[in-house]
Every structure is written in C-alpha cells, then in structure tokens.
Amino acid sequence: MSELQETLDMEARAHSEHAQELRLWLRLLTCSQLIEKRVRAGLREHFDTTLPRFDLMAQLERHPEGLKMKDLSHRLMVTGGNVTGITDQLVAEGLVERTGVEGDRRVFRVRLTELGRRSFADMAEQHEHWIVEAFEGLTPRELEQLHRLLGKVKQYQKELE
Amino acid sequence: MSELQETLDMEARAHSEHAQELRLWLRLLTCSQLIEKRVRAGLREHFDTTLPRFDLMAQLERHPEGLKMKDLSHRLMVTGGNVTGITDQLVAEGLVERTGVEGDRRVFRVRLTELGRRSFADMAEQHEHWIVEAFEGLTPRELEQLHRLLGKVKQYQKELE
DNA sequence: TATTGTTATACTCTATAACTATA
DNA sequence: TATAGTTATAGAGTATAACAATA
Numbered sequence: 001m002s003e004l005q006e007t008l009d010m011e012a013r014a015h016s017e018h019a020q021e022l023r024l025w026l027r028l029l030t031c032s033q034l035i036e037k038r039v040r041a042g043l044r045e046h047f048d049t050t051l052p053r054f055d056l057m058a059q060l061e062r063h064p065e066g067l068k069m070k071d072l073s074h075r076l077m078v079t080g081g082n083v084t085g086i087t088d089q090l091v092a093e094g095l096v097e098r099t100g101v102e103g104d105r106r107v108f109r110v111r112l113t114e115l116g117r118r119s120f121a122d123m124a125e126q127h128e129h130w131i132v133e134a135f136e137g138l139t140p141r142e143l144e145q146l147h148r149l150l151g152k153v154k155q156y157q158k159e160l161e
Numbered sequence: 162m163s164e165l166q167e168t169l170d171m172e173a174r175a176h177s178e179h180a181q182e183l184r185l186w187l188r189l190l191t192c193s194q195l196i197e198k199r200v201r202a203g204l205r206e207h208f209d210t211t212l213p214r215f216d217l218m219a220q221l222e223r224h225p226e227g228l229k230m231k232d233l234s235h236r237l238m239v240t241g242g243n244v245t246g247i248t249d250q251l252v253a254e255g256l257v258e259r260t261g262v263e264g265d266r267r268v269f270r271v272r273l274t275e276l277g278r279r280s281f282a283d284m285a286e287q288h289e290h291w292i293v294e295a296f297e298g299l300t301p302r303e304l305e306q307l308h309r310l311l312g313k314v315k316q317y318q319k320e321l322e
Numbered sequence: 323t324a325t326t327g328t329t330a331t332a333c334t335c336t337a338t339a340a341c342t343a344t345a
Numbered sequence: 346t347a348t349a350g351t352t353a354t355a356g357a358g359t360a361t362a363a364c365a366a367t368a
Contacts, residue, residue, distance in 0.1 A: 145310060
C-alpha cells in the first residue's frame with residue numbers, strides 16, 4: 001500500500017455493527033473532499049477566485065433574468081449576510097450587478113454583467129475539464145449507476161428535513 | 162416540486178456535452194454537504210465540538226499507541242500548523258496528551274487520555290446514529306454498490322495525484 | 323408586525339512561511 | 346542539510362444578531 005493510499009485510507013476507522021454505513025460515509029466524504037480540493041485550487045490558481053464565488057455566478061448563469069438575494073441565499077445554502085459579502089465583491093469587480101425591482105423596493109435583482117458572463121464561461125470550461133477528469137475512472141454505465149444511487153441518498157436527506 | 166427540492170436542486174446548471182459528469186459531481190457534492198452539515202451541527206449542539214476535532218480524535222481512537230503530529234497531518238490531509246492548533250485545544254481540555262518519544266527528541270506521540278476515550282465513545286455513538294439515518298433510504302445491496310463505485314472514484318483520484 | 327437585505331462581529335478552519343530544536 | 350513541530354499571519358467561510366427600510 002502506497003503512503004498516499006495509507007494517508008487517504010481513513011475508512012478503516014469505522015468499527016461498529018453499522019460499519020457498512022460508516023465506511024460508505026467516510027468514502028463519500030473522502031471523494032468529495034479530494035475533488036473539491038482540486039477544484040478550489042484550480043479556481044484560485046487559474047482564475048484567482050473561490051468556489052462560493054463560482055457557485056454564485058453559476059446560479060446567475062442559469063437565471064439570466066436575475067435572482068433575488070434571498071433566492072441566492074436559499075440556493076447556495078448559506079445565510080444572507082454571506083451572500084451580501086460575496087455579491088459585493090463581484091459587483092466591485094464588475095462581474096455582477098444589482099438592479100432594483102419595481103413593486104418592492106426592498107428587493108434587488110442580481111445578474112451577471114456581460115463581463116461576468118464571459119468570465120464565467122472561461123471558468124466553466126476549465127471546471128468541466130477538472131470534473132470530467134475526476135470521473136474518468138468510471139464507465140458510462142457506472143456514471144449512470146452512481147448518479148442514480150446518489151439521487152436516492154439526496155432524496156432521503158430531503159425527507160429527513 | 163417542493164421549495165426545498167427546488168433549493169437543493171442545483172444540478173440543472175450542468176449544461177455541456179459532459180453534462181453527465183457535471184450532474185454527477187453536483188449531486189455528489191450536494192449529498193456530502195447535506196450530511197456534513199447535519200454532522201457538524203450535531204457535534205456543535207450536542208458536544209460543543211467540531212468535525213476536525215472529531216476526526217483527529219477518531220484517528221487517535223484507531224491508534225491507541227498514539228500518532229506523531231506528522232502522521233496526523235497526513236491522515237487528516239491538512240498542514241502541520243493546523244494539527245498543532247487543534248491538538249493544543251484538545252490537550253487544554255484534557256482529551257489528548259503529548260508524550261515524548263525516546264530516540265528522537267523532535268517527535269511527540271499524541272494519544273487519547275482516558276477522558277478523551279470516554280468522550281469520543283459518546284460522540285461516536287451519536288455520530289453513528291446520524292450516519293445510519295442518512296443512508297436509511299438505501300437497501301443493503303445499494304449501500305454495497307455505492308461503496309464499490311465510490312471506491313473506483315477514490316482510487317482514480319489517487320492515480321491523478 | 324413581518325420581510326428583505328445589510329452591517330457588525332466572532333469563530334473555525336486553512337495555507338504559507340519563518341522559526342526553533344534536533345537529527 | 347534535512348526533518349519535526351511550532352508560531353505568526355492572513356484569508357476564506359460561516360453563523361448570529363442587531364439594524365434599517367419597506368411591505
């Protein structure tokens with residue numbers, strides 16, 4: 001066993017009668033951490049940005065008409081103050097814009113600027129490459145199976161809420 | 162579609178010819194974030210502790226003879242300074258202890274104290290419950306399949322290093 | 323009164339790099 | 346020279362709560 005494998009192999013800490021679930025969780029966590037670390041590093045090195053910023057822009061790219069701060073907060077699963085902070089940064093860099101909404105002066109609509117759209121397109125292309133690479137070890141059929149199984153897991157988390 | 166489902170359903174942002182991989186990644190990330198959030202919240206509310214602290218103690222529980230700071234750093238996939246900080250906290254609370262190693266005065270052996278072992282046993286019991294609950298939506302066969310597929314993903318990440 | 327969004331604050335976690343002590 | 350560990354620092358990310366403006 002390589003030192004790297006030894007390093008990453010935290011799964012054996014599962015030790016109870018429910019060892020199967022614990023091993024699965026540790027493996028799931030390890031996979032997402034390994035991929036996420038690479039994505040974060042890539043975003044930082046190549047684009048001088050962070051995953052939350054990328055995620056916010058990705059939401060806006062899907063909604064050209066714009067999203068309210070509250071929508072962003074829900075979708076990104078973080079509290080409002082954080083969305084304000086990230087949005088402020090992106091506005092300062094000219095990547096997104098806040099525009100008022102008629103009929104409710106409390107609300108803003110946040111959208112990508114043209115610069116933001118171009119910038120996001122660049123990042124998304126690289127991001128796609130990193131992700132495709134991460135799953136190259138699986139056959140198309142395995143990709144599909146994994147997607148289906150994780151769908152059941154995700155569905156169940158929502159039922160637990 | 163419920164608001165919650167809508168909120169969590171970030172997957173549709175995948176839009177390229179490699180949509181399958183992107184959808185899979187977003188689903189994997191969502192699953193691990195949902196479970197991790199619950200574990201973090203549980204550790205904070207019930208035990209006033211954090212996931213990195215729990216993970217460090219879990220490593221020590223697996224190694225009653227103790228681990229060197231460097232080993233912990235490798236296993237937890239974080240840099241040395243951070244291990245020092247977390248270890249300092251746990252030592253201050255009497256949960257772990259540093260003891261010298263004869264033959265190399267640079268090295269420390271970090272171990273759980275008796276209090277640390279009892280404390281970890283409490284946490285591990287609850288932790289197991291949260292994890293078992295998270296995967297209740299899967300049959301034993303599906304648990305096994307998912308574990309196998311994630312094993313391939315994990316294996317491939319190591320090859321990419 | 324309730325809601326949208328902002329501000330202020332504090333804390334955890336992390337990486338980096340300079341440093342000490344020992345090998 | 347190299348290694349084990351610490352210290353110092355800075356920044357990301359987060360939650361909480363108080364607040365202002367509007368509904």
